[in-house]
Amino acid sequence: MSPHPSTTKTYASRAELHSNPTAKRLLGIMERKQSNLCVSVDVTTAEEVLEVVRRVGKSVCMVKTHCDIISDFSKAFVDEITRLSDEMDFIIFEDRKFADIGNTVTLQYASGSHTIASWSHLTNAHPLPGPGIISGLASVGVPLGRALLLLAEMSSKDNLATGHYTREAVRMAREAGPEFVVGFIAMSRVDQEGAKEGEDFLVMTPGVGLHSAGDKMGQQYRTPREVVYDSGCDVIIVGRGIYGIKGGEEKVKEEAERYRKEGWAAYEERLGRK
Amino acid sequence: MSPHPSTTKTYASRAELHSNPTAKRLLGIMERKQSNLCVSVDVTTAEEVLEVVRRVGKSVCMVKTHCDIISDFSKAFVDEITRLSDEMDFIIFEDRKFADIGNTVTLQYASGSHTIASWSHLTNAHPLPGPGIISGLASVGVPLGRALLLLAEMSSKDNLATGHYTREAVRMAREAGPEFVVGFIAMSRVDQEGAKEGEDFLVMTPGVGLHSAGDKMGQQYRTPREVVYDSGCDVIIVGRGIYGIKGGEEKVKEEAERYRKEGWAAYEERLGRK
Numbered sequence: 257m258s259p260h261p262s263t264t265k266t267y268a269s270r271a272e273l274h275s276n277p278t279a280k281r282l283l284g285i286m287e288r289k290q291s292n293l294c295v296s297v298d299v300t301t302a303e304e305v306l307e308v309v310r311r312v313g314k315s316v317c318m319v320k321t322h323c324d325i326i327s328d329f330s331k332a333f334v335d336e337i338t339r340l341s342d343e344m345d346f347i348i349f350e351d352r353k354f355a356d357i358g359n360t361v362t363l364q365y366a367s368g369s370h371t372i373a374s375w376s377h378l379t380n381a382h383p384l385p386g387p388g389i390i391s392g393l394a395s396v397g398v399p400l401g402r403a404l405l406l407l408a409e410m411s412s413k414d415n416l417a418t419g420h421y422t423r424e425a426v427r428m429a430r431e432a433g434p435e436f437v438v439g440f441i442a443m444s445r446v447d448q449e450g451a452k453e454g455e456d457f458l459v460m461t462p463g464v465g466l467h468s469a470g471d472k473m474g475q476q477y478r479t480p481r482e483v484v485y486d487s488g489c490d491v492i493i494v495g496r497g498i499y500g501i502k503g504g505e506e507k508v509k510e511e512a513e514r515y516r517k518e519g520w521a522a523y524e525e526r527l528g529r530k
Numbered sequence: 531m532s533p534h535p536s537t538t539k540t541y542a543s544r545a546e547l548h549s550n551p552t553a554k555r556l557l558g559i560m561e562r563k564q565s566n567l568c569v570s571v572d573v574t575t576a577e578e579v580l581e582v583v584r585r586v587g588k589s590v591c592m593v594k595t596h597c598d599i600i601s602d603f604s605k606a607f608v609d610e611i612t613r614l615s616d617e618m619d620f621i622i623f624e625d626r627k628f629a630d631i632g633n634t635v636t637l638q639y640a641s642g643s644h645t646i647a648s649w650s651h652l653t654n655a656h657p658l659p660g661p662g663i664i665s666g667l668a669s670v671g672v673p674l675g676r677a678l679l680l681l682a683e684m685s686s687k688d689n690l691a692t693g694h695y696t697r698e699a700v701r702m703a704r705e706a707g708p709e710f711v712v713g714f715i716a717m718s719r720v721d722q723e724g725a726k727e728g729e730d731f732l733v734m735t736p737g738v739g740l741h742s743a744g745d746k747m748g749q750q751y752r753t754p755r756e757v758v759y760d761s762g763c764d765v766i767i768v769g770r771g772i773y774g775i776k777g778g779e780e781k782v783k784e785e786a787e788r789y790r791k792e793g794w795a796a797y798e799e800r801l802g803r804k
Binding site: 298326351353356357368382383386387411415417420424 | 600644657698
């Protein structure tokens, strides 16, 4: 099988052509910062989140949050992470994994204590509830220039996002068009089969680590090279492997740089393959 | 096919035998209040939620919340809905639809602005991420006597929770055992096939309405009798059909009673079938 067309193009050339403002900005950042690294910040206070972000911000194209695990989530937190995203040049990706019917996700995205749509450039949804989840979220996100990823695959052990399910996710994304759905959470180039002329989905991959083999709750890890070079994915998502490293601020910064370089090298190697 | 064993037993006899404290309490309430009605409260301020709960509380066995759409969610709100749940005798079901890996859902359930596990007797999860989602949530919920439903089916148009997916949900619930997983969100008696001696899953069904045919975002409706008598489900979940009715407090109370009576009549008819 020949490589997927997106994997032989530079992030810069893809940025030029992308019609969604968030995807365009993200691809531009990736090129500028030579980074396809997203850090997933799974800590439970605003100050801890901001500390991690300040440490890794220079090295990443994107920061992934779980706003609903932050005990003191507030407007001040939103203002500060937004300020950092401008200053340090990264996208904010709220990993909400919306998974309800259209009417409910519309409220969950726009309302509540978190008003996710007001600050999160990118979010994601499970295709499980059917196309209504996309139209519901799009009604809130499109006017704000936001973007959505569909979860086509997962990284956890014995998950059910496989085979037919994954193909349906890709089909739903294609049917929705590129105005709002800009890519997938997946372990591989799920959009290989049936790719349409000119389509450009970003594939972002969690469960990336250089050391560990997994956790006790079913998470499984692969290396940046496996993900970017072997599997043709665009963004590597690393969590505890970076911010959880012992040794303080410098160690965390070094580890973020190490992942950034590994991810970027795999991308350059991939470009050379064409 | 002979009817599923649970559908020919009274809620009272099932309450006696159930080992999970929340399922036991719920089945007891259902018998006492002659109600298999759950009202889903999808409004966006604490005062609106509490107003609906005060109106429907007498008629329901359970109130279903989406805490993350409530803009002024607070400790005071939790205290008041908990007080009402004791006073008016109903279970609180936070319809969170957890859908992430074990490590993340553990934090989402226990931490954050909402600390769901601290006040919600029952919650639910998609089986999509694999068994790690159950063990993660169980580590928080079991010590508190909480209970979990798995979403085996959904009510929205063209959803992907069908066939193999649904069977896997049931298999995961059986493997987890009855300590924490007490049933399913489903449209039908998904536990019909391969039922084990003595197992008792509660099947709770959204998308119930007496009038409407659906909304514009893919939600589809069935009547209480179709759900309880024809499909053998245990709890009917009604949302906008009750609290959204025009005409003020008395009208909402009347409509809740109407659904309660319809649901209960379908249950009694079902018992008579044995």
